[in-house]
Amino acid sequence: MGLNVIMMGPPGAGKGTQAGRFARERGLLKISTGDILRDGARMGLPVALRAKQLMDRGELVDDATMIAIVRERLMQPDATPGFVLDGFPRTVRQAEALDGIIAERDNGPLVVVDVRVPEQELVRRLASRLICSKCGANAEPPRDGAQPTTCAKCGGELVQRADDNEQVVRERLKVYDQRTKPLVEFYRDRATFRIVNGMQALERVAHELDTVIDDAAVSGAREMKVGAKEGAAKPAMVKTAAPGKAART
Ligand code: AMP
Numbered sequence: 001m002g003l004n005v006i007m008m009g010p011p012g013a014g015k016g017t018q019a020g021r022f023a024r025e026r027g028l029l030k031i032s033t034g035d036i037l038r039d040g041a042r043m044g045l046p047v048a049l050r051a052k053q054l055m056d057r058g059e060l061v062d063d064a065t066m067i068a069i070v071r072e073r074l075m076q077p078d079a080t081p082g083f084v085l086d087g088f089p090r091t092v093r094q095a096e097a098l099d100g101i102i103a104e105r106d107n108g109p110l111v112v113v114d115v116r117v118p119e120q121e122l123v124r125r126l127a128s129r130l131i132c133s134k135c136g137a138n139a140e141p142p143r144d145g146a147q148p149t150t151c152a153k154c155g156g157e158l159v160q161r162a163d164d165n166e167q168v169v170r171e172r173l174k175v176y177d178q179r180t181k182p183l184v185e186f187y188r189d190r191a192t193f194r195i196v197n198g199m200q201a202l203e204r205v206a207h208e209l210d211t212v213i214d215d216a217a218v219s220g221a222r223e224m225k226v227g228a229k230e231g232a233a234k235p236a237m238v239k240t241a242a243p244g245k246a247a248r249t
Contacts, residue, residue: 002080002081002083003213005028005082006088007022009114010119010176010180016086016138018115018209019032019084029076029081031070031084057171058169058175059171060090063093067093070088070094090183092186095183108221109223110220111192112190113196114196116196119173126164130147131159132151132154132157132159133157134151134155134157135156137152137154191222
């Protein structure tokens with residue numbers, strides 16, 4: 001059974017870094033929709049070049065395009081052990097489509113982690129974030145106060161992302177509040193929904209993520225087992241009430 005994870009949270013919450021680490025350590029496929037679009041734009045793909053205009057303004061790319069990209073990627077054999085999604089879903093329509101894809105794949109539960117960081121801190125982090133102009137990787141955090149100038153992975157020059165300037169950051173945070181935050185409501189009643197405090201040292205966040213994802217995966221697997229048994233015993237029965245939410249919010 002696969003381990004399928006959505007890393008949710010606002011821009012600058014550290015989702016990309018944590019999603020990458022978690023996926024590497026667990027042998028899962030990391031899918032960052034922002035990276036896919038940026039890579040596509042670097043390669044001159046028409047869909048990604050059209051998307052770039054929206055990205056540079058901090059707006060969302062249309063649901064149909066994003067759902068098609070993610071569906072195609074999740075159906076590849078390297079997604080079989082499971083995946084970590086970073087930057088998708090960002091709208092309720094994308095979340096509904098993802099539920100459909102998960103049901104189709106029938107390969108393990110969907111764990112949803114919401115990484116929380118206050119807005120003030122997000123603006124500060126995004127203003128100082130650098131990425132590699134060649135491979136797109138996030139720069140390593142500064143060591144002893146000194147910011148690296150070249151990419152640790154490929155040696156490329158580090159630059160600011162086009163959408164990390166303050167005006168676009170404000171727009172991205174507004175779009176997040178209006179379009180993506182409602183997803184918390186969409187997922188919060190699920191047995192596999194967890195919240196993590198992203199205002200801690202990187203290692204601490206990583207440790208908390210490891211713990212809550214494993215715990216949520218067990219809850220999800222248990223729920224699937226019960227669902228399968230009930231389904232076998234009463235084929236006509238529709239899924240009933242979701243588990244209580246108080247303990248997880
Ligand atoms: P990110 O790297 O996740 O911050 O994404 C950068 C930009 O790519 C976003 O501001 C959007 O313009 C676009 N984008 C990435 N993922 C999605 C998505 N799931 N839905 C719509 N737009 C997206």
